[in-house]
Amino acid sequence: MGIRELQGYASFFMTIFLVVMLYGYIVYLYRSEKKGKKDYEKLGKIALDDELDSTPINTSDPLPTDNKEQNK
Amino acid sequence: MQSNAALEYDYSVAKLFTYTTILFGFLGMLIGTLIAAQLAFPELNYLLGEYGTFSRLRPLHTNIVIYGFTLSGVWATFYYSGQRVLKVSMAESKFIMAVGKIHFWLYFVAALAAVVSLLLGFTQSKEYAQMEWPFDIVVVLIWVLWGIAMFGLIGIRREKALYISMWYYIACFLGIAMLYLFNNMSVPTYFVSGNVGNILHSVSMYSGTNDALVQWWFGHNAVAFGFTVPIVAMIYYFLPKESGQAVYSYKLSLLSFWGLMFVYLWAGSHHLLWSTVPDWMQTMGSVFSVVLILPSWGSAINMLLTMKGEWNQLTENPLIKFMVLASTFYMLSTLEGPIQAIKSVNAIAHFTDWIPGHVHDGVLGWVVFMIMAALFHMAPRMFKREIYSKKLMEAQFWLQTTAVVLYFTSMWIAGITQGMMWRAVDEYGNLMYSFIDTVTVLHPYYAIRALAGVLYLTGFLMFAYNMFKTMTSSRELSEEPQFRSPMA
Numbered sequence: 001m002g003i004r005e006l007q008g009y010a011s012f013f014m015t016i017f018l019v020v021m022l023y024g025y026i027v028y029l030y031r032s033e034k035k036g037k038k039d040y041e042k043l044g045k046i047a048l049d050d051e052l053d054s055t056p057i058n059t060s061d062p063l064p065t066d067n068k069e070q071n072k
Numbered sequence: 073m074q075s076n077a078a079l080e081y082d083y084s085v086a087k088l089f090t091y092t093t094i095l096f097g098f099l100g101m102l103i104g105t106l107i108a109a110q111l112a113f114p115e116l117n118y119l120l121g122e123y124g125t126f127s128r129l130r131p132l133h134t135n136i137v138i139y140g141f142t143l144s145g146v147w148a149t150f151y152y153s154g155q156r157v158l159k160v161s162m163a164e165s166k167f168i169m170a171v172g173k174i175h176f177w178l179y180f181v182a183a184l185a186a187v188v189s190l191l192l193g194f195t196q197s198k199e200y201a202q203m204e205w206p207f208d209i210v211v212v213l214i215w216v217l218w219g220i221a222m223f224g225l226i227g228i229r230r231e232k233a234l235y236i237s238m239w240y241y242i243a244c245f246l247g248i249a250m251l252y253l254f255n256n257m258s259v260p261t262y263f264v265s266g267n268v269g270n271i272l273h274s275v276s277m278y279s280g281t282n283d284a285l286v287q288w289w290f291g292h293n294a295v296a297f298g299f300t301v302p303i304v305a306m307i308y309y310f311l312p313k314e315s316g317q318a319v320y321s322y323k324l325s326l327l328s329f330w331g332l333m334f335v336y337l338w339a340g341s342h343h344l345l346w347s348t349v350p351d352w353m354q355t356m357g358s359v360f361s362v363v364l365i366l367p368s369w370g371s372a373i374n375m376l377l378t379m380k381g382e383w384n385q386l387t388e389n390p391l392i393k394f395m396v397l398a399s400t401f402y403m404l405s406t407l408e409g410p411i412q413a414i415k416s417v418n419a420i421a422h423f424t425d426w427i428p429g430h431v432h433d434g435v436l437g438w439v440v441f442m443i444m445a446a447l448f449h450m451a452p453r454m455f456k457r458e459i460y461s462k463k464l465m466e467a468q469f470w471l472q473t474t475a476v477v478l479y480f481t482s483m484w485i486a487g488i489t490q491g492m493m494w495r496a497v498d499e500y501g502n503l504m505y506s507f508i509d510t511v512t513v514l515h516p517y518y519a520i521r522a523l524a525g526v527l528y529l530t531g532f533l534m535f536a537y538n539m540f541k542t543m544t545s546s547r548e549l550s551e552e553p554q555f556r557s558p559m560a
Contacts, residue, residue, distance in 0.1 A: 018334055019334075022327075022330055022331065022334055025327065025330060026327050029323045029326060029327065030323065033323070040322045040323050040326065041318070041321070041322050041323070043233050043235065043236075043322050044312065044318035044319040044322045045318055046157050046231060046233065046235040047157060047235060047237070047308070047309050047312045047313050047318070047319070048312060048313060048316065048318055048555075050156040050157055050159065050313070051159075052079055052080065052081060052159060052160075052161060054159070056159055056230050056231040056232060056233075057231065057233055058231065058232040058233055059232065059233060060233065
């Protein structure tokens, strides 16, 4: 098998792999939020509440940051 | 690192880049307007000898608006919003502050030197990569400095989650770093030829079709990572902040991001349709260009939906108007581009005026509108004064919107007319028109484009004046506005 043919197969399988990864990521985003494991939407507040002394959001974990601190 | 009540965000670097955004914006658009007029009225080529010809000024126009205006805008907004979404001040690290300042001054000096070198005719003759090898080395240094400042800020951040804007700024940094390095690989001829010829001269390391492929892999992705990615970064921060509405769907922003990263890099070969590159590569460029509509519209629709239930702000706040129109033009140009990349459409569109028409509805309508809106939003926070004039902003908005519409409609008509005339054959298969026939027919549309340039440039001067007055003599603010920018 020549280098050109190898490149062709590599390119094809890499594209398939990346497509699977991308779709897998989308499914993961929506499924983890549906199961209550993540809350991505609260990250949108980072732009609104952006004072130097405002409380960081820190994580897409659905628990508020304060609770998480207490649960440690 | 402890939070300190007296600590404030430090905008000194953001301010410096704001000034150069305005300076290079004016210069780039002035030259653009002049060369548009030269196409309509060729005698304007002879105003300044060799320094005033279209061929000398066109690379100057593109380089100044890309590397002068847009990059300054990207860095002004990064040094402003980067601190805010990471909740860390530049003032907290002397090192990062010093890197930011060196970043600016090295950039400013190099940009001025590059302008002079291009005006003197030193060029690599690669589109959007004209600057000769010593400038390329300085560009790499500037880029590394930006990287140190950005990752330095990320390293000392309080906000552990990276807001979506930061993802886009990082993508801009990594994308351009890779593209610029590979496309500008060249051999300085002076050193390999026994010190013969000009020291600035170089030739590309690639040749023929390979050179064309690398060039358009770079060229199209320069649009992706220079004109799209950092501008999306801006709108994801400034539209929510100005409107007080969180982004409609954060998940959509994430998947649009990865979709864009995945698809954009493969689309460049649509610039080489019907050329000597392999047919499968042309087809791949077409297919990926069409798929690109999805992630592009994902971001644009996300922005429009962010205004859901708050559309009244569109009539009340001209800044929202600028950003919503920018998002709409982003949708228009990301639909138009894929249409042009379809092989059969491209057979008519290739090399015609429809292409600069497409580029300009994207750049004038999306990039420049978004950067101006971002700077308007930043001004009251950076200079602690309200925006000087709402009326002037409204007038500027309508003047520039009219200009963009005149530009792209005239170029649509000119481009399609041109494409049809070039292809037209009589019953014996002979070409029906010579090149000059097309030029005669297109003259009115070139004149309309020049007029559009004058209107847009006038609008930009209104923006510059409004910003200048905001910085110097507008009413002072006692406290920082939370969302909507105050204006007189």
